[in-house]
Amino acid sequence: MIEIIGPLARPPEAGSADGGATKPAPLQKQLIERLQQAILTGRLAAGSLLPSSRLLAAEMGVSRNTVVIAYEHLAAVGYVVADKKGTRVSPLSSPAARGEAPVRSAAPDVAYAARVAQFAATRTHADNTFPLTPGTPALDRFPLGAWRRALERSMDRALPLALGYGTPAGEPALRDAIAAHLRMARGVRCDGAQVVITEGAQEALNLCVRLFTNPGDLAWVEDPGYRGAKAAFNLGDLRTLPMPVDAEGMAAPASAWLAQPPKLIYTSPAHQYPTGAVLSVARRLELIAQARRCGAWLIEDDYDGEFRHTGEPIASMQGLVDDAPVLYVGSFSKTMFPALRIGFVVLPRAIAEHTAVALQEMLRGGHRLEQLALAHFIDSGEFGRHLGRMRRLYRERQQALRDALTAHFARARILGGDCGMHLTLRLPAQVADRTLVERALAKGLNPRALSGFALQQRVETNGLVIGYGNTPAERLAPAVDALATLARELEGKPRRALKHGSKTASTAA
Numbered sequence: 001m002i003e004i005i006g007p008l009a010r011p012p013e014a015g016s017a018d019g020g021a022t023k024p025a026p027l028q029k030q031l032i033e034r035l036q037q038a039i040l041t042g043r044l045a046a047g048s049l050l051p052s053s054r055l056l057a058a059e060m061g062v063s064r065n066t067v068v069i070a071y072e073h074l075a076a077v078g079y080v081v082a083d084k085k086g087t088r089v090s091p092l093s094s095p096a097a098r099g100e101a102p103v104r105s106a107a108p109d110v111a112y113a114a115r116v117a118q119f120a121a122t123r124t125h126a127d128n129t130f131p132l133t134p135g136t137p138a139l140d141r142f143p144l145g146a147w148r149r150a151l152e153r154s155m156d157r158a159l160p161l162a163l164g165y166g167t168p169a170g171e172p173a174l175r176d177a178i179a180a181h182l183r184m185a186r187g188v189r190c191d192g193a194q195v196v197i198t199e200g201a202q203e204a205l206n207l208c209v210r211l212f213t214n215p216g217d218l219a220w221v222e223d224p225g226y227r228g229a230k231a232a233f234n235l236g237d238l239r240t241l242p243m244p245v246d247a248e249g250m251a252a253p254a255s256a257w258l259a260q261p262p263k264l265i266y267t268s269p270a271h272q273y274p275t276g277a278v279l280s281v282a283r284r285l286e287l288i289a290q291a292r293r294c295g296a297w298l299i300e301d302d303y304d305g306e307f308r309h310t311g312e313p314i315a316s317m318q319g320l321v322d323d324a325p326v327l328y329v330g331s332f333s334k335t336m337f338p339a340l341r342i343g344f345v346v347l348p349r350a351i352a353e354h355t356a357v358a359l360q361e362m363l364r365g366g367h368r369l370e371q372l373a374l375a376h377f378i379d380s381g382e383f384g385r386h387l388g389r390m391r392r393l394y395r396e397r398q399q400a401l402r403d404a405l406t407a408h409f410a411r412a413r414i415l416g417g418d419c420g421m422h423l424t425l426r427l428p429a430q431v432a433d434r435t436l437v438e439r440a441l442a443k444g445l446n447p448r449a450l451s452g453f454a455l456q457q458r459v460e461t462n463g464l465v466i467g468y469g470n471t472p473a474e475r476l477a478p479a480v481d482a483l484a485t486l487a488r489e490l491e492g493k494p495r496r497a498l499k500h501g502s503k504t505a506s507t508a509a
């Protein structure tokens with residue numbers, strides 16, 4: 001038997017080279033594992049008789065009791081059967097145990113759900129800390145001390161009760177704090193009972209899909225647009241219809257409302273992602289009126305509306321008229337930090353009441369200490385002060401990026417910038433955005449390809465989405481210089497030719 005299962009490992013002698021630091025598993029555990037492996041791989045064939053416990057104990061140099069317990073364990077899980085004649089290997093259905101060639105696991109023939117194939121790889125995570133990454137805030141400017149104190153405060157006050165399940169829709173204190181903040185800062189008409197806390201905006205989108213659609217329903221998405229919205233719609237087995245975006249935001253043709261009426265519409269009105277267009281009031285009112293007429297729901301993603309850089313703040317679409325059919329989605333990923341994974345959706349009052357039971361069954365609450373800490377962070381004014389500091393910082397960084405882009409990409413058009421943490425740069429057709437992005441990544445820069453956000457590729461969707469949130473102002477000019485050099489190489493032109501002219505625009509075209 002020892003040729004089949006091999007000798008067992010013994011503890012090193014005292015005073016041996018590693019001083020006994022690496023201890024093998026107990027003999028009984030080793031014996032069980034060796035026998036199991038031998039059976040699963042067919043080295044001990046089905047039906048074969050195992051040696052008596054006395055013989056095996058002598059052969060392996062262990063006590064008889066060790067073998068008896070190992071055999072009993074193997075019999076209890078079905079690897080062996082014991083009868084009057086002894087202990088035999090059970091007939092198992094693993095191919096190796098039947099003496100067949102093992103099944104290759106490299107390309108498993110698994111019947112996945114059809115929706116799995118609809119996801120295309122568009123994100124890279126390892127490089128999210130690189131300069132120019134869109135969507136990453138200034139993590140090194142986050143007030144860690146104040147956050148730590150808020151966490152400690154919630155631990156001191158809420159433990160141990162807050163280790164248990166919480167209210168499914170989230171901590172009431174946080175829901176109230178968010179509602180008060182949104183009423184004041186974003187003109188959202190709500191109270192805490194309408195707020196449902198989610199695992200970031202992504203889970204809020206998924207929740208909207210679950211509450212308001214059935215598989216096969218039609219959803220409109222901005223094109224180019226946020227891939228998270230498309231992912232949520234895929235997950236709900238929805239059909240999606242791309243809607244073009246222009247300088248005034250989502251531009252739904254009048255005919256589409258009749259020919260292809262949606263159940264759900266995703267829009268980012270404060271700062272269209274990624275073109276940066278601000279949805280005009282005329283379009284907001286039209287969207288609300290048409291959605292009402294055809295019984296559709298508008299998802300208003302206000303992901304970076306808190307960072308308004310030009311003119312007066314533009315209030316939310318949700319608060320524009322009474323009872324707008326709007327599901328207002330927000331996230332703390334940009335205003336706090338992405339790993340917090342706290343977002344929310346504000347449901348219309350009647351919907352919040354009608355869906356209370358469903359929500360209780362669908363959600364489990366959780367992250368209670370963080371939610372309580374965040375409630376305090378908001379109520380104490382720390383959140384507002386942080387937002388103010390970040391607004392000033394991002395304005396300064398945006399100006400530095402805009403200046404560098406104007407200097408280095410004279411003929412390219414700059415889009416967006418009224419809000420948020422990124423600018424979008426249109427590139428000439430000769431400079432393929434994905435190739436440029438690949439080469440930039442190799443140099444430690446992480447802008448994204450505009451075409452990656454487009455469902456239908458067009459000339460206008462060749463460009464770069466350039467984040468400035470996580471990049472100090474003084475690093476922006478050298479980074480843009482490096483991008484311009486790469487773009488020149490792709491265009492096949494000498495470097496200096498870039499630096500002429502100064503045509504820029506601040507909104508999408």
Ligand SMILES: Cc1ncc(COP(=O)(O)O)c(C=O)c1O
Nearest residue numbers: 135200201202226273303331333
């Ligand atoms: C348009 C848009 N909405 C929402 C989010 C935030 O998503 P989450 O809260 O899931 O991090 C992002 C993040 O990049 C975004 O770009």
